[in-house]
Amino acid sequence: MTAVAQTTALASSRRGARPLAGTGTLVRLALRRDRLMLPIWVVVIGAMVVSGVGSLQTLYDTAAKRAQLAESMSANSSLRSLYGPVFDDSIGGLVAWRFATFAAVLAAVMSLIIVVRHTREEEETGRQELISSAMVGRRAPLTAALLTAVIANTAVALLITAGLSGQGVSGALALGLAVGGTGVLFATTAAIVAQLTESARTAKGMTAGVLGLAFVLRAAGDASTVDGSSVLTWLSPIGWAENVRAFGGERWWVILLIAAAGGVQGVIAYTLAGRRDVGMSFLPTRPGPTEGKLTTAGGLAWRLQRGTLLGWAGGFLLAGIVFGGMASGAADMVGDNEQATEIFRRMGGQSALTDAFLAAMVGMFGLIAALYAVGSVLRMHGEETSQRAEPVLANAVGRTAWAAGHLAVAFGGTVLVMLLAGAGLALGHGGDLPAITGAALSQVPAVWTLAGVALLLYGAVPRAAAAGWAVAGLCLALGWVGPALDLPRAVLDLSPFGHLPKLPGPRMDWPPVLLLTALAVALVAAGLAAFRRRDLQT
Incomplete structure (x- = not known):
């Protein structure tokens, strides 16, 4: 126990009659x-x-x-x-x-x-x-x-x-x-x-x-x-x-x-x-090896985030299988109700109803994957505010290399979880694996865009980094309930997900996918440039 913790425990024991003071x-x-x-x-x-x-x-x-x-x-x-x-x-x-x-x-x-x-x-x-x-x-x-x-x-x-x-x-x-x-x-x-x-x-x-x-x-x-x-x-x-x-x-x-x-x-x-x-807990963190084996910033980022990524990946695969099994009954879900059918089509495009249901599920996975991506990017903010980043950067590790390790996990992890979500949907539905996984991967540029926004906030205004969650939450709300509420197109387009093609469907619309990818790259570049110029938080 640290000296401060010992002092705290002693002070708390003396104030036993006032456990709620303050x-x-x-x-x-x-x-x-x-x-x-x-x-x-x-x-x-x-x-x-x-x-x-x-x-x-x-x-x-x-x-x-x-x-x-x-x-x-x-x-x-x-x-x-x-x-x-x-x-x-x-x-x-x-x-x-x-x-x-x-x-x-x-x-x-x-x-x-x-x-x-x-x-x-x-x-x-x-x-x-x-x-x-x-x-x-x-x-x-x-x-x-x-x-x-x-x-x-x-x-x-x-x-x-x-x-x-x-x-x-x-x-x-x-x-x-x-x-x-x-x-x-x-x-x-x-x-x-x-x-x-x-x-x-x-x-x-x-x-x-x-x-x-x-x-x-x-x-x-x-x-x-x-x-x-x-x-x-x-x-x-x-x-x-x-x-x-x-x-x-x-x-x-x-x-x-x-x-x-x-x-x-x-x-x-x-x-x-x-x-x-x-500062203590009933399930203490397991101590690491006596001699460290990590030699790169990317290896450190993977070690810190691998458990989270694997958990998300497994969850997306299982959820994909469950929702894929529902796709075959999409027509029975809405029966002859034209209004309900229109809601699903607004969520998933104007294709056949089963494809519209799959597209809606793909969109839902993309919205949720944005939470993973934002959280993974903001892990850097947690490392910095907890003063674990400073000792690493004090050695022969550049800021760009340190950030790149976390970004590789965030952006590469997004591809992995969406790929597994698409594979799960295809397995559960028994449908076309390439088409459904391709539909899932079409959501990646929008997810990367929100991750880029989070990085820019962290790099330029670290005190406002948590606003990245607010941006992702707003997009989640628009995508989740916007179609059901029949919100205007201009409102839905505030989210990058509103510009993506609705897949699986009759055709692939490449321009918005490429534009969102370019926007994500620009946001990452701006975020890294801002991070290199500012001082670390203390």
């Missing part, structure tokens, strides 16, 4: 640090749900059309696995069916980022030792992080409730609480994981893995039943949010179940936090 100050600090990120998350999640009202009212303007939609969607197991069953065919019920699951997932992602950022990341960078040496209680940092997550999720719940109250106050409140409650539940999950690992990156990855498992369990459970009563659905917190049944005969006791689970996890997190030293 919590209010830390909450204000967290809100100030996240004053840009939190409003963006809250508005995106809330607006995504609320804006569905107008779109659904336009597409399904009669009770007969809504009843037909509910019947056709609930009857298809593939679509239930994506969105869950329809519990009510009112506008509010259809909004809950279409957006509740994904809003709950986004709230969970927001919460895990908040909690890990203000707990494990603070300890990893050494800032927590400095803060804890003052009059700060032992459990104040964890409490402040959780309160920040609660504030953000409360804002989401209020926005959803207010925006949907015209469809029924009871249903709007139930949906808001379901989404916000799920976010708080995963905040406590992240709080537990933050006690287990020494790395903020690993903590985020592990919590995201739990979230992914919850989504898969819910999807498998909903595919097997039409009323959300499967055991697998009830094993998933995402399934709990769905089974609140907003606008469909609300089950308020499920809200209490979510709250109880969050409370239990919170107690576990507080117990673990009280039994370890600042």
